[in-house]
Each structure stands twice: as C-alpha cells, then as structure tokens.
Amino acid sequence: MTLVFASEQTAEGILKALLHQRTVVYYQDTLIGKAKYLDAIFAESIEIITPELILQGNKPAFLQIHNHSDISYSLVRDGKLDDISFPEKVTLQPHKTVRLPLRGESDQTRGKYLIHLPYRVSNLWVAPREGLKIDLSLIVEYQVPEE
Numbered sequence: 001m002t003l004v005f006a007s008e009q010t011a012e013g014i015l016k017a018l019l020h021q022r023t024v025v026y027y028q029d030t031l032i033g034k035a036k037y038l039d040a041i042f043a044e045s046i047e048i049i050t051p052e053l054i055l056q057g058n059k060p061a062f063l064q065i066h067n068h069s070d071i072s073y074s075l076v077r078d079g080k081l082d083d084i085s086f087p088e089k090v091t092l093q094p095h096k097t098v099r100l101p102l103r104g105e106s107d108q109t110r111g112k113y114l115i116h117l118p119y120r121v122s123n124l125w126v127a128p129r130e131g132l133k134i135d136l137s138l139i140v141e142y143q144v145p146e147e
Contacts, residue, residue, distance in 0.1 A: 001026045005037060032125045038132045042121060045069035051138050055104040057145035062099040063138060067092040079118040083109045086117050109142040
C-alpha cells in the first residue's frame with residue numbers, strides 16, 4: 001500500500017505528489033519513506049501521557065506513552081544518557097499505553113532537566129533497514145531518595 005501526501009484531492013494533486021516523492025510505502029508492518037513524512041506520522045501517532053517525572057535514586061518512575069495509530073512501533077535505544085537508564089527495546093502496540101521504567105543512575109544528581117531519550121523506530125525505514133531516529137522528550141526532576 002502507498003500513502004500519498006497530496007495537497008489537493010484531485011488526480012492532478014495525486015500525480016504531483018507522486019512525481020515529487022511525497023509518498024510512504026506500507027509493507028509487512030513497516031513504513032518506508034522520507035524522514036520528514038515518517039517523523040510526522042510517528043509524532044501524530046503517539047502521546048506522552050507523563051511528560052514530567054520525578055526520579056529518586058534508582059527507584060523506577062514510569063514514562064507512559066500511548067499509541068493512537070493502527071500501526072505497531074518497534075523502538076530500539078540509540079545511545080545512552082549519563083544520569084538515567086531506560087529500556088533498550090520498546091514496542092508501542094496500536095491503541096495501547098505502555099509504561100517505560102526509567103531509573104536515576106546517581107544519587108548525586110539534583111534538579112529539573114529536559115531530557116531526550118534517543119531511539120530508532122526499527123519499522124519506519126528512511127533507508128534500507130535503517131530506522132527513523134526519534135527522541136522521546138520529557139522533563140525529569142532528580143530528587144534526594146526517600147529513606
């Protein structure tokens with residue numbers, strides 16, 4: 001199946017979109033296309049339910065993400081962050097909410113920070129078998145662990 005991003009709903013609009021490669025192909029649970037179109041689809045599909053979390057030492061806090069689309073997304077961690085651990089792999093099932101456990105890596109970190117969890121969406125291809133790079137952004141407040 002091919003998704004066509006036409007500016008108008010006419011044969012001419014569709015032809016123009018095809019000629020300018022404003023398309024995404026859907027095949028076997030994978031979307032293939034230009035990063036700007038895949039990124040737009042992904043961004044409109046997901047909602048971060050808990051955009052602010054409090055971390056106390058290595059006690060887990062849960063980032064909740066809801067997938068509003070009919071497509072399952074497979075996320076693979078694409079790097080690490082110094083003061084926080086987060087899952088290596090995450091599957092965002094269609095019309096479901098997932099809870100990602102996040103943990104602080106240090107009892108010394110304090111304050112509120114905007115962080116970006118680096119992932120690749122392994123079933124959104126921008127090149128052969130190359131997943132779309134995305135960041136899950138949230139605000140994390142590091143606090144002294146409760147005794």
